[in-house]
Amino acid sequence: MLQEEKQFPQSWSAEALEQAFEREGCPVCLAILETLQRAIVSWSYEGFTDVEQRHLLIRSRGFCPLHTWQLAQFPTAFQLGLVYHEIITDMLASMEKPTLPSRTNWHTTMRQILRNIFSTHRQQAIYAACLFCQKRTQVELRLVDTLLQLLQFEEGRMRFAQTTGLCRVHFAQACKQVHHYDKQVQTALVVAQRVCYQRIVEELEALIRNYEYHASQQVHGAEMTAWRRAAEICAGNPGVY
Secondary structure, three states, X not given: OOHHHXXXXXXXXXXXXXXXXXXXXXXXXXXXXHHHHHHHHHHXXXXXXXXXXXXXXXXXXXXXHHHHHHHOOOOOHXXXXXXXXXXXXXXXXXXXXXXXXXXXXXXXXXXXXXXXXXXXXXXXXXXXXOHHHHHHHHHHHHHHHHHHHHOOOHHHHHHHHOOOOOOHHHHHHHHXXXXXXXXXXXXXXXXXXXXXXXXXXXXXXXXXXXXXXXXXXXXXXXXXXXXXXXXXXXXXXXXXX
């Protein structure tokens, strides 16, 4: 299909990425944060009153640590109090009239206690049912796919190459998803990311030079925050994971 026959993406994910292109940080991380913040606000006003959703929260034992404390930054004392009252009451009920385990069934009993309290006995799966983590995964896939759609167009390639670049997690995700696209998009992804890396390296070199004693009187510019953009490439924007 010729590029002229393709239609430039018009969707909430495309709009979110285009806005993120204007800001510092991984564009996908920034768009995820904006989307999740709206989801958190929506939950605090409406979601917590949904009986079915509240039962899901009881079974999953609430949210993961990251999203619990992000929720706590909003005026959600009543909402979280209501939800956690039901969760901890259910946990308490599961521990009533405990049977002291013998030596032979200690492991089985402890696994059952963990399953009752945490909804699973597997430590790595304790927070797997967090509603906002699941939302993040869905949004992340959509945003990465939309970014690859944007790279089909010269405007999209130019604008992406002017950003901080994708963080390691989202660049890896894009590399996995890009096989659904033609070679032009595959090449554009790698080339643009290399441009972003090169720009950061040059800014970091300028930052290091500015800290040398003989350059202490020079006027400092954007390179003084290059460390932050480098951290965003390596670790992602704060608050996403």
